[in-house]
Amino acid sequence: MSHVVIIGNGISGVTAARWIRKLSDHRITIISSESDHFFSRTALMYIYMGHMRYEDTKPYEDWFWKKNRIDLVKDHVSSIDFDKKQLSCQSGNEMHYDKLILALGSKSNKFGWPGQDLKGVGGLYSLQDLEQMEAYSPNLKRAVIVGGGLIGIEMAEMFHSRHIPVTMLVREASYWNNILPPEESEMISQHIKDNDIDLRLGVNLGEIKDDGNGTAKSVIVKETGEEIECGYVGLTAGVSPNVGWLKETGLDIGRGIKVNVHLETSIKDVYAIGDCAEQSQTQPGRRPVEAIWYTGRMMGETVAYNICGKPVSYDPGLWFNSAKFIDIEYQVYGEVPSKLPDDMKTLFWKHADGDKSIRINYDSNTSVVRGFNLLGIRYRHEVCEKWILDKTPIESVLTNLGMANFDPEFFKEYEQELVNIYNQQENKNIQLKTKRGLSKVLSFFK
């Protein structure tokens, strides 16, 4: 029985601990300075908006950890002696490990903006970030958010829920257009504006001004020089691996901690997973650092197998992700690049309301389906994935498209409209045969 120490109690570290417990009898310790127990980081926004309490974001009851013999330590690891396999914590305690899993997460990007370290400036990643937002919220006249990614729009929605005016400074010409295709990006930009959020596109942050007491009082827009008075500045220009403090330890670090397919780092018995890990080999279409919930969970599971003597390669499988832009849900399966490459064709339908769309990408040579992008419509993960992995031709997909629909009962089905667009676009006469429903899906999987 060896002692596995996990630094970080986010989804990656906790998934690793749970799977190690299922697979072995190792002693398991999780160290975190963020919270006593695991909570769902993705739900931080709901605490602020009053949809949930902190307690509701914990996926397991507090007794779960003792029952599963997972020791929780609330402390901050200040240094690691990899030779002696020894951790030193801020409290002065030291801890020996046999195997170490680094699940250190991310930190919000700061690009050297003047005033970025003032009080009243922060990202949204940790529980402490949330507490800071909460502390500045009473009597807040305006918040400015710098950056237009998923966290930026979450933060905008949070302030908006408390009727605090929000300005968003977004570098791109349209919201998240480095990820979303132009039509979807335009829809979301419009949706943001419809919610009375002051969206400024194609602008950068110049500087954050000090009120004389070390607190932010306004931001200057770089391009126009305009000064926007605000009591809080949210920095949401992405995140990067939280690895700075390990730079001089001999650990091989690039953007993140370099790991091989078994998630082993350059040092024996040390593993890295989640946001802080950088894959040395990546599968086609995947990035070396992927700071998302799902990959963190998969890495946690994978590392557990590797530690418990069952070597497994990390394989995140087909790309999928999801998000919610204020009221519009978003799901993506497979390849949906923001700029359509030459070997790919696209089929795009948008509802007249501007809050629903379906995009299906297929290969222009083989006409095999390659990706799905959904706004305001739910599609079945497993069906879309199987179609793509089985290299299903687009026409066969369209014939059975209803099978993918995962919207609640009684919701209107729009698959026919998509088929019509295809028939028009390609001058074909494909008929939609399968409507929404579970039975067809089940026989599809047999």
Place this chain on the structure above:
Amino acid sequence: MKTIQYIGIGLFILSLLIFTAILGVGHNELKSDNLGITNDYHRAAIITAANESGVLDKAQNPLASVASIKSILNKAAERLDEQNAMGRPDGVAEWDFRMGSWKIEEYTNTIVSNTASGPVQDNPWLFFFLTFGLAIIGGLLFILPKFSEHAGIKHNGIYHNSLTRGLKFNVKMAFLIPAIIGTIVYGFLKLQNLFWPLVTLGLALLISYLVFYRQNSKDNTPQRHSCPVNTGWLGVIAGVYLIGFYILLYWAPAYINNWVAMVSPVSEMISGNKASRWFLYGLMYTVIVIVMGIRMLTKYRHNKYQRVRTYSVMFFQTAFAFLIPEILVKLNQPWFDFKNIWPLDYDFFFSYNIKELSTSGGLGIFMLVWGIILTIVGVPLITYFFGKRWYCSWVCGCGGLAETMGDPFRQLSDKSLRAWKYERFIIHGVLLAAVIMTTLVLYHYFTGKTNLLGLNSENVKSWYGFLIGAGFSGVVGTGFYPIMGNRVWCRFGCPLAAYLGLVQKFKSRFRITTNGGQCISCGNCSTYCEMGIDVRSYAQKGQDIVRSSCVGCGVCAAVCPRGVLRLENGSEDVGTRTAELRTVHITEDQIQVLS
């Protein structure tokens, strides 16, 4: 827009104040000719007692008059007992002459209602408007402007709101424990029977023992701060008011005579009869389901499943539970709610009901057969195809109230594993109690014998009616909305829900499907599950969900920000899809864990 909503709240509060205040308006004056008692011996004794007490021909406040009338009736009963001992007039049966304790209760209500006069009796419509009317107008002024907001999930600030935030653990227990003990003690005083109150107490302790020590829940104590840090005091006030209302309605109806008098003209319009307290309750219930149903429609107007479901409960409450039974009465047929099903309708097999239905001609027989077929065939068959939701969140009146008036409180249900353990013992215990009681009642009906295996059917019947029929389903079931969520009765107590749940668990095509690996464990689904199901614990493992308690309200699927959950019918693979440990994406030859 805000101004209109504030005016709405103001009108609603005003209507509530008027509603409460009119209980003390007017006066009761006992005269020799206005008591409404037809039994001559009783009437004479009551008049004598009233005269001796000096209240005859004197006006009293309606609230004070209840106690005074009770004491007069007790005196009259004593006098009749004395006269009876000395010898009653020839040819008069003892129970026509003497006045039993149940008669005293009946007469209290009769006399209070017959001797009351005052502004409410003079202008019932005016007061109906000032209470029901203002409440409806105020409610709609508050609700209708919400149609102008963006469609979408409307949960902003629920946990910042004093009404919907919930209660701290200690405050919650300060409601729960007195409610349990109080009901048992009051039951003893009321029914003058110590046996069943003691059995109930014993069962409560036994269940706690089983949960704590047999199911190892002792070590699995839920975090106490799973209750909010600060108690929502508006929630406390709302809870006290609702509980108070139900206590008066069920156990002290003489005090709410003015409310009944106020709605009497409405009853006369519909059925031609004077209102009873049950008419008052039915009318309030229906109005609340409709007005709060409109609120539900504003909240979920982006979701057609929720809209259709809300129309359904509004329709079934208005037509089946309220109008049709009253119209039947007008047509000289028995009062009958066609959608109420045994064992929720626990008195369906009581002898008076069987007698009334079987002697009411063809329609009565149809009602009797209909009720039996619904129970034996309808429940299992429809639940097999659609799950228990067809009843619990589409048709049922209790469910209708929970889904409309109760919606603001759905997040207050307890999600802990321990609560689930309590739930299973209690709800199946109630189902068992209903089956035993009905067996005794039918045995009594067919054989004429009241005792079976030492259990007296009359005692069991009255204790069940008191404890479950009134205490659990009413006082706790609805009174506890702001304290323990909107489905306390449906989750812990309803025997029909237990029956439907057994079918749903073991033989139904209904389940909630999880969409692959898309769950982010945020917990919206669990938070807003009114039945206290920890939906997230299944969703994050990619498991489909088959739980006997799920009423299929669909709110988990509606609030999920990632489109992970869907209510579906289809059973082919339910065994494998609900298995534990469906894992995410790992490819390795030796380890078969691919989803």
